[in-house]
Amino acid sequence: MVDMKNRSAIAIWKGCDPTVADAIRQFRDCWEPYSAESKRYPICRLVEQLIDPAMATYTATLPSLYMGHIPGAGTGVAFSEIMRLVGVDTMIRLQRRLLRAFVLTEDRQSERDQQYVATLETLIELVWACKRKQPAEQDVCGLNRRRLRVFCRLCGTLAELASFAEAAEAAEDLDAKSDQWINEQLRMSQLRGADEELRLSNLYCQAHRPKLPDNKWNPAYRKAKRSIEQFDLELARVSRQCASRGTPQAKSGDELVDSYIHNYMLGQTLQLADEAKLRNLARLMVDSRLSDRKKQILMLQRLDFNQSEIARRLGIERQAVSKAIASIPEIFRLSRPQ
Known part of the structure; x- marks a missing residue:
């Protein structure tokens, strides 16, 4: 059973290979300080330590035709290394394409095939969880990451603070003085009023923030809050x-x-x-x-x-x-x- 209230949960699909499933449970138990952003505790290192050995054990039991649907399998390049080289977002897209190709071309719904699909789905969940995993403590553009609640409390849109941090990080990757960074600050200033201190909600998106720029209650917030x-x-x-x-x-x-x-x-x-x-x-x-x-x-x-x-x-x-x-x-x- 997956704990849906815990954002750090990693779903393990029913039927997943036991060796891989046990490795992910160990991974989940000790990943608290790790994240994709941390230099001291990079999450790919933990994947290398715990997931790579389990994947090597599992893939050694598979016929060769299965190898082409697992990133790195059969090439001598470890799962963690592929993840490090292509990035987490690309890794997720790659995994889904490979899994879809297997289902369309090779899947015969045998017991082995069902376990293989469940294992690949679990690995997708693992990489997605690595993407979402926040560092235990880190400032981004002057914002304390402990405050960041990624999604709005009332919908699936990013909360204002998380959205602002994401835009700031993207701007930093390009140029801290780029037009993107300046335009984002101007846009937020216009939303709040030029003379008002910039206040970003940690709980709500722009559509569901409690107060509108004119300081009146937001009807969309009130409606969503009631439900x-x-x-x-x-x-x-x-x-x-x-x-x-x-x-x-x-x-x-x-x-x-x-x-x-x-x-x-x-x-x-x-x-x-x-x-x-x-x-x-x-x-x-x-x-x-x-x-x-x-x-x-x-x-x-x-x-x-x-x-x-x-x-x-x-x-x-x-x-x-x-x-x-x-x-x-x-x-x-x-x-x-x-």
Whole structure:
């Protein structure tokens, strides 16, 4: 079970090779001071120490046709070295392309293939977690990284402070006096007012910050704040379902609701690592008023119940069913099985 409240969690897919899974658990237990940004504790060094030996042991058991779908396997270049050479972002894209190629060309759904896919998915989760991992303590452009909360509390957009730090880091990589850096500061000054001290929210994005530039309450913030418990609930459900796609995992307490979320997520390409997209999906569910009652109705529709049968099954009026269906956005409707 993946701890969804812990941003440092690394999802280990069911069926992953035991040697690789054990190495990732050890990695997770001792990676606190490590990050991709740290010079004293570079995270690639920890990957080299713990993951490379496990990968060598695992790949030694594989036929040669599997090797081309694991970065570095069979070439004499370690997994950590590939990660160091191409960078974390490129490594994630490379892994996904190689996995997709395997599924399309070689996967026969044998027991070995299923373990191989689960292991590759787990390695993608590992590299994605390395990308997100923040240093234990580090200042970026005068901002204390301990304050950085990457995502807005209410959606999948970067919080203002994290967004500003990201723009500052990008500008530093180019030129601290570049036009990008100057324009960013001017834009933020215009948003806050030229005479007001620059204050960046650690909890909210620009759209959801509590106060507008004119110091009035933000209606979008108030609306989202009222539904924060439902947002957290929907986010936990879709995240649990992404962690294990084979069976209903939402754990809502209602079989129809769980089945709806399971079937809906099967039609998506989201993975547990796609945290921003999952947060935005949860926000959309809440803002669209996709209640559990509507999820039940949608699932019964997929099972070929008509409106009268749905009403009898749920103990409500048929008119209520019709009204609920009319209010559901097309994006949340399920296609009926062939």
